[in-house]
Amino acid sequence: MAQHNGYYSTSPQDAYERRRLENVHPAGWQNPEPADQYSLVVVGAGTAGLVAAHAAAALGAKVALIERDMLGGDCLNEGCVPSKAIIRSARLYAEMRNAEHYGAQVPSDIRVDFPAVMQRMRGIRARISSTDSVSRLAAVGVDVFFGKAVFTGANALSVNGTTLRFKKALIATGARPDTPTIPGLAESGYLTNESVFDLTELPRRLLVIGGGPLGCELAQAFCRFGSQTVIAQDLALFLPKEERDAAQILSDAFARDGIEVRLNSKAVNVRMEDGQKLVDLVSDDNKTTVAVDAILTGTGRLPNVDGLNLEAAGVGYDAKTGIKVNDFLQTSNPLIYAAGDVCLEHKFTHTADASARIVVQNALFLGRQRMSALTIPWCTYTDPEIAHVGLYVRQARERNIPVKTFTIPMHEIDRAITDGEDVGFVKIHVRERTDQILGATIVARHAGEMINEITLAIVAGIGLRTLARVIHAYPTQGEAIKKAADAYNRTRLTPTIQSLLRHWLRW
Amino acid sequence: MTQISNLTDEALLDQLQRAAFGYFLEAVNPLNGLVSDTSRDNSPVSIAVVGFALSSYPVAVERGWMNRADAVQLSLAALRFFCSSDQSGSPEATGYKGFYYHFLDRDSGARVWRSELSMIDTALLIAGMLVASSYFMADSVDEIELRERVETLYLRVDWRWSQGKAATIRMGWKPECGFLHYGWDGYNEAIILYVLAMGSPNHLLTDDCYEAWTATYQWENLYGYDFLYAGPLSIHQFSHAWIDFRGIQDRFMREKRCDYFENSQRATEVQREYARRNPGRFSGYDLNCWGLTACDGPSQQLPGLSNERRQLFGYAARGVPYGPDDGTLSGSAVLASLPFAPKIVLGAVRNMLGRYPEILPAQQYASSFNPTLASGRSAWVSEGHFGLDQGIVVMMIENYRTQLIWRLMRDCAYIGHGLRRAGFRGGWL
Numbered sequence: 004m005a006q007h008n009g010y011y012s013t014s015p016q017d018a019y020e021r022r023r024l025e026n027v028h029p030a031g032w033q034n035p036e037p038a039d040q041y042s043l044v045v046v047g048a049g050t051a052g053l054v055a056a057h058a059a060a061a062l063g064a065k066v067a068l069i070e071r072d073m074l075g076g077d078c079l080n081e082g083c084v085p086s087k088a089i090i091r092s093a094r095l096y097a098e099m100r101n102a103e104h105y106g107a108q109v110p111s112d113i114r115v116d117f118p119a120v121m122q123r124m125r126g127i128r129a130r131i132s133s134t135d136s137v138s139r140l141a142a143v144g145v146d147v148f149f150g151k152a153v154f155t156g157a158n159a160l161s162v163n164g165t166t167l168r169f170k171k172a173l174i175a176t177g178a179r180p181d182t183p184t185i186p187g188l189a190e191s192g193y194l195t196n197e198s199v200f201d202l203t204e205l206p207r208r209l210l211v212i213g214g215g216p217l218g219c220e221l222a223q224a225f226c227r228f229g230s231q232t233v234i235a236q237d238l239a240l241f242l243p244k245e246e247r248d249a250a251q252i253l254s255d256a257f258a259r260d261g262i263e264v265r266l267n268s269k270a271v272n273v274r275m276e277d278g279q280k281l282v283d284l285v286s287d288d289n290k291t292t293v294a295v296d297a298i299l300t301g302t303g304r305l306p307n308v309d310g311l312n313l314e315a316a317g318v319g320y321d322a323k324t325g326i327k328v329n330d331f332l333q334t335s336n337p338l339i340y341a342a343g344d345v346c347l348e349h350k351f352t353h354t355a356d357a358s359a360r361i362v363v364q365n366a367l368f369l370g371r372q373r374m375s376a377l378t379i380p381w382c383t384y385t386d387p388e389i390a391h392v393g394l395y396v397r398q399a400r401e402r403n404i405p406v407k408t409f410t411i412p413m414h415e416i417d418r419a420i421t422d423g424e425d426v427g428f429v430k431i432h433v434r435e436r437t438d439q440i441l442g443a444t445i446v447a448r449h450a451g452e453m454i455n456e457i458t459l460a461i462v463a464g465i466g467l468r469t470l471a472r473v474i475h476a477y478p479t480q481g482e483a484i485k486k487a488a489d490a491y492n493r494t495r496l497t498p499t500i501q502s503l504l505r506h507w508l509r510w
Numbered sequence: 511m512t513q514i515s516n517l518t519d520e521a522l523l524d525q526l527q528r529a530a531f532g533y534f535l536e537a538v539n540p541l542n543g544l545v546s547d548t549s550r551d552n553s554p555v556s557i558a559v560v561g562f563a564l565s566s567y568p569v570a571v572e573r574g575w576m577n578r579a580d581a582v583q584l585s586l587a588a589l590r591f592f593c594s595s596d597q598s599g600s601p602e603a604t605g606y607k608g609f610y611y612h613f614l615d616r617d618s619g620a621r622v623w624r625s626e627l628s629m630i631d632t633a634l635l636i637a638g639m640l641v642a643s644s645y646f647m648a649d650s651v652d653e654i655e656l657r658e659r660v661e662t663l664y665l666r667v668d669w670r671w672s673q674g675k676a677a678t679i680r681m682g683w684k685p686e687c688g689f690l691h692y693g694w695d696g697y698n699e700a701i702i703l704y705v706l707a708m709g710s711p712n713h714l715l716t717d718d719c720y721e722a723w724t725a726t727y728q729w730e731n732l733y734g735y736d737f738l739y740a741g742p743l744s745i746h747q748f749s750h751a752w753i754d755f756r757g758i759q760d761r762f763m764r765e766k767r768c769d770y771f772e773n774s775q776r777a778t779e780v781q782r783e784y785a786r787r788n789p790g791r792f793s794g795y796d797l798n799c800w801g802l803t804a805c806d807g808p809s810q811q812l813p814g815l816s817n818e819r820r821q822l823f824g825y826a827a828r829g830v831p832y833g834p835d836d837g838t839l840s841g842s843a844v845l846a847s848l849p850f851a852p853k854i855v856l857g858a859v860r861n862m863l864g865r866y867p868e869i870l871p872a873q874q875y876a877s878s879f880n881p882t883l884a885s886g887r888s889a890w891v892s893e894g895h896f897g898l899d900q901g902i903v904v905m906m907i908e909n910y911r912t913q914l915i916w917r918l919m920r921d922c923a924y925i926g927h928g929l930r931r932a933g934f935r936g937g938w939l
Contacts, residue, residue: 239692246728247696248832255834259821267691288624288686400725405765408730410739412831414789425789428832430730435765490731 014201019125026129026136027073027080034148037167041067042367044160044169046152046311049076051175051343051355051362053135058363060143067146067169069162074135074147076177077196077344078352084131085200086220088124090384093224097260097386104423115228117205124200154316158338171338171366174318174326175359176311178304178344183212187273191280193298196221206230206297210282212270214241216383218301219253223385225299226262233263233293235270235284242383246396249389249446252427256387273298306345324348330373331365332358340366347374354379380458382451387427390454393442393461396432405435409467409487413447416486418478424448429483431457431467438466438491445483453481467491514863519856520911526845526859527907529873531570533900534563539616543588546616548877549894554613554622558631560588561638562901565751565915568645569908582652585642589659591619592635599627601685608667608713609683610635626682626690629672633703636664637752640706640925644918664924669707669715677722679703679715695726697740699748701770701932709928720932724762732831733783736766737776741829743803743843744902746774750849751905753925754916757937764935775850782854784830792837794881794889798861802828803843805899806877806892807836820882837882841866842875842899849910875899 014020024030043059045052048070056068073080102109133139140147150163159168180195182188194202196217207230211222214236226232234241234257240250241257257264265284272283279294306325313320319327319335326334326341333340340362343355357377364370380392399406414425427446433439443457460470471488475481496504514522537546537559545563547556564585570576592610599606602620611621612628643660646653672679674689679700682690694700704720730739740746749755755770763769785800809824823834841862848855863870868888869879876892877899883890908914919925920938929939 252832287690288684396728397726400727406729407736408728408739410730410732410831412732412789414787414831435729490734493734494731494736 013198014125015203017122017125019122019129023125023129023132024073026132026138027075028070028149029137032137032147032149034150034162034165035146037067037146037148037165038065040168040170041065041146042170043067043363044167044172045069045175046160046172047076047175047177047307047343047345048074048135048147049175049177049343049355050078050352051177051359052076052173053140054356054359055173055175055342055363056140056145057143058360059367060140060145062363062367064367066144067148067167068140069148069150069152069160069167071149071151074137074140075132078355079128079132079135081197081200083352084128085124086196086217086224087384088127089120089200090220090224090386092120092123093227094386097227115205117228118203120228121200121203152311154312154318156315157317157336160316169338171340172316173359173362173366174311174313174334174339174341174345175343175355176307176345178306178325178350180300181303181305182300183270183302185212185270185273187275188270188298188300191273191275191298193300195300199299206295208279208295209233209297209299210235210270210280210293210295211299211301213300213302214238214243214266215301215303216242218299219257219383219385221299221301222262223257223260226257226260230297231263232261233265233295235265235268235282237267237269239267241266242389244395245383245389245391246430246444248428248430249391249444252387252446253385253389256385256426304344304350308345328374330375331371332362332374333365349379349381351379351381353381378458378461380454382454384451387424387446387448388450390445390450391443392454392458393440394432395442395444399432399434399441404441406432406441407435408432409490411483411486411490413480413483416478416480416483418480418482419447421478422448422480424480429453429487431484431487433467433491438468440466447480447483449480453484456481456484514860522856522860523848523907523911525873526875527569527904528573528575530842530875530900530903530907531566531575533874533895533897534566535576537897538563538584540584540587542591542617542619543584543586544591544614544616544619545897547613547898548896553616555616555619556613556631556897557610557628558612558634559897559901561631561635562751562897562905564588564635564638565641566901566904568641568918569904569914571645572912572914578646579652582646582650582656585646586652586656586659589639589642589656589663592663593659595619599685603685605632606683606685607671608632608663609672612682624684624686626684628682629679630681630700630703632667633700633706634748636667636706637702637919639663640922641752641915641918644922664706665710665712667707667710668713669710670713672707673715673719677716678719679707679723697727697738697745699745702749702752704932705749705753705925705928707928708931709924709926721761724760727762729762729766733780733787735776735780735783736768737780738762738766738768738770738773740777741802741832742827743777743781743801743829743840743847744805744827746777746850747843747846747902747906750774751846751902751909752915752919753929754909754913754920754938758929758934758939759936760933769937771850774847778847778851778854781830782858789831790833790835790837792835792882793884794837794839794865798858799839799865800858801839801841801844801862802830802835803840804828805838805840805843806896807838808880808883808890836880838878838880840875840878840899841869842877842903845875846902846906848906852910871895875903 042064044067060066148162154160209230211218211234222234268284268286308320317336326346328346342358344350361372382390411429413419413427419425431443432441467488475485544555545559546553567581595604609632613625639660643657680689681694728739781800785795788795804827808822877896878892879889881889
């Protein structure tokens with residue numbers, strides 16, 4: 004049984020799990036003798052901590068990495084990796100049921116082998132865990148300490164009673180699920196993103212509380228495995244940060260999949276009765292009760308700031324928003340930095356990665372790299388996927404930036420049609436009367452892959468005029484971006500220019 | 511009905527408009543002026559439909575379909591009812607703070623269906639009242655009373671309260687739970703609501719309320735057209751039934767070098783382009799057969815459709831290009847775009863009526879039809895008639911023919927003041 008974030012995993016201890024644990028927290032590990040002083044001490048070995056440790060060590064710094072549980076953090080163990088593994092299986096089941104749509108026969112007996120799905124997930128997790136294994140870290144010269152880090156002063160901390168002194172430190176302790184305070188929920192039992200991947204049996208009926216990315220992804224996956232799934236969201240739409248059309252398309256997709264969608268619904272009470280969980284949902288003046296076998300909460304995350312004795316180090320923090328940092332990711336103690344979920348609003352693996360790289364530059368090489376200068380895309384891996392980068396229209400308008408959106412529905416794209424994946428759109432927002440890309444939202448089966456082109460364009464300062472000159476392989480779904488750029492080019496053909504062109508061609 | 515192919519455009523429109531107006535005479539309770547939401551059995555009253563009725567009576571008087579005295583009496587009956595209605599906000603009342611519950615009992619006028627106190631439907635009702643007071647300007651006792659009652663009813667609406675603690679007007683309120691927390695962002699049919707609210711000298715909205723609402727707009731280039739995006743056609747039509755948006759612009763439209771009227775023209779083109787592409791491969795859709803809007807539609811519960819594999823949405827705000835779309839179209843929604851794009855709309859109206867004559871039972875448009883769910887040679891057709899559809903047809907045909915409603919509202923000081931406070935300039939303003 005492995006412990007993580009105070010949570011005890013009940014995942015089956017098969018060969019995959021043993022291999023993963025050997026990589027991320029080997030049994031009998033002996034912490035090394037500490038150096039007199041480290042260039043960088045990293046607290047927390049999730050994505051941010053691992054990236055920083057590898058990068059700093061590669062640049063020649065003497066680095067210590069401290070982890071209380073398992074290397075890899077949420078992403079590997081309870082986040083992106085396991086969820087994407089089961090989402091892939093869920094998509095396959097959905098496609099099998101939808102085989103007729105592709106001119107194929109629906110298999111006569113589609114039985115979901117949930118234990119096999121989870122075993123595959125564990126296998127993938129074990130395979131990927133080798134990337135950031137203890138042995139790889141040790142090989143590049145990082146001193147890995149397992150244990151609880153407690154700051155003892157402005158430039159020192161202790162791990163299991165051993166003192167580590169540092170020139171600079173990075174706090175990258177991540178975040179944990181924020182469980183809603185619903186009367187009866189704790190007594191009745193519930194799943195979080197941590198425990199849900201330990202399941203060995205598919206819940207017959209599942210209630211997902213919370214319509215953020217995690218709740219949406221897992222609600223759809225479990226529905227496709229065959230759980231009767233209800234998703235309750237205390238807002239008018241799912242994914243409240245995303246634009247209305249994206250969230251609406253997702254709601255429609257959920258309904259099509261057979262998920263019972265309860266928007267504007269708040270879970271107010273949970274009780275056990277006859278072995279089932281009864282959950283009261285309130286929507287304005289309407290109260291209903293749903294009976295389920297499992298409840299999954301996906302209502303946000305809280306930063307891990309407890310128990311670090313941050314006061315001793317002079318590091319300011321807030322229990323909800325995490326460690327307070329400036330744009331250079333420096334805390335109120337100039338020797339100590341923070342990165343990743345413990346201090347950032349956008350709690351994504353790639354944001355943790357990018358912030359860690361900034362810290363290595365700023366902490367060790369007098370860098371002045373700013374977090375606000377980053378262009379950060381994100382994606383929710385539902386079907387269709389919903390990806391975004393840059394500004395939303397409402398943000399642009401709040402800043403008095405005139406904004407225009409070039410919209411290409413996916414039903415305009417040949418490859419989306421041939422693949423039966425024509426739900427969704429590409430929306431590229433530009434500064435009005437220019438081709439400068441402010442942001443984009445993509446809703447498509449492979450939106451996560453497609454958004455990278457827009458991110459590249461924004462970072463490189465490439466506008467729609469240039470994108471229109473980029474030849475896109477045909478047929479690909481990414482061609483939607485080219486079509487948006489072409490639409491921009493057509494708007495340059497003002498009546499005056501059209502008249503001149505006609506005149507020229509007649510001449 | 512005369513074969514439509516034999517009718518001139520003017521005769522066709524006259525026939526359709528008069529038939530649509532007939533709904534109000536059939537559905538009104540003459541004792542209190544309230545009008546049923548639909549022609550279906552036991553339909554309650556919709557306050558918005560009363561607003562459409564009040565707007566349509568002057569049209570009928572002008573066209574000689576009704577005498578002035580009868581129109582005044584029906585209007586007065588409604589105004590007297592609302593003036594004396596229970597405004598306590600209790601679950602069985604008629605209204606609260608000058609607003610009214612969406613659905614009322616046809617006889618008692620009390621709230622039914624636990625419906626919400628509806629801000630937009632109240633606005634459509636009040637707009638209808640203002641049409642009546644702008645038209646019935648005689649010095650007769652009845653018409654003076656009519657104008658005074660409209661003044662009272664308009665001025666007592668507590669628009670400021672309807673914001674709650676938010677920057678924009680809330681969509682609804684219920685005595686059981688307070689303001690509803692449905693999202694109501696993006697361009698929608700609420701311009702008329704904001705204009706009425708900003709035109710009132712009482713209970714002022716916060717100064718930035720309209721700007722806060724328009725901040726949620728999205729200006730999009732779709733199918734080659736630049737326009738202020740909203741999916742359902744009704745959004746591009748409802749406020750236009752009362753307000754002549756030709757040539758007047760708020761800050762947003764000035765920035766975009768467009769106006770709301772032209773925007774609705776473009777929205778019409780976008781609908782056609784969507785229908786031409788027909789991504790859902792539904793029957794009937796083409797450049798001359800479109801009309802996705804908020805309307806009734808088939809649902810899975812319909813007898814005979816239990817094995818239907820396609821997802822059906824019942825009553826829904828259908829829109830382009832993201833749906834929901836289950837193959838259901840509205841003929842009246844097409845006709846209601848007449849002032850924006852007369853040639854296109856008349857072509858589509860003739861085509862749709864020629865191909866699907868069943869969409870016009872008793873000469874009035876059904877709420878919707880669905881050719882994909884055909885039974886024999888006939889499309890699925892929504893049962894009965896909806897008052898909103900008949901009202902918008904009467905008003906938009908009239909605005910196309912004589913601009914009567916637009917002219918009346920241009921002369922309404924409250925509308926002008928509201929538009930100016932919302933930042934509209936230019937044109938007839």
